[in-house]
Amino acid sequence: AQSVTQPDIHITVSEGASLELRCNYSYGATPYLFWYVQSPGQGLQLLLKYFSGDTLVQGIKGFEAEFKRSQSSFNLRKPSVHWSDAAEYFCAVAGTGGFKTIFGAGTRLFVKA
């Protein structure tokens, strides 16, 4: 069965510092992988997705993620965090066609001045 683990419930980084949010997945075949961001009171916004091809994926708002099959990971990174990046981040995995999407429990990002 497919599953997603986000090991960090919350992370605090200083504004301007780099960020890495961890995501590990379990899936028997090549997964479809996503990162979403959710601000308070809002729905989920897609940051980036990986379906195939280049394992380093660029997304919106300066985020990128790297698919590492050997580690079953899809970590999200940003070189310099802005205060507006404070939100909840969800990693998700889906099977062929992306239909059965399983979300992780989320990592809440706090940004300190």
Next chain:
Amino acid sequence: EAGVVQSPRYKIIEKKQPVAFWCNPISGHNTLYWYRQNLGQGPELLIRYENEEAVDDSQLPKDRFSAERLKGVDSTLKIQPAELGDSAVYLCASSLVDGGTDTQYFGPGTRLTVL
């Protein structure tokens, strides 16, 4: 392009009362999803529609939950009667399957509080 629209944004009801949520997907999107998001957790799929057909409702508690998507556009999710444990955010998402892949776009959600 307008995004996924949901209403109401907030709803407070007493237990045993009925409640309904409405979703208008992005124009042209043939697939529609309803998710439930409990506090501190990720969304969990309740039901998925392809056009008018519910193709995955395995996680929908059918004793009290129902959904419909008339004419393959708007959708309504209903709970009757509501229980305390139904308090959550109900998210609607839509997508257009393209080349065998599916990227979902989410609405802002309806926050339900059952007292």
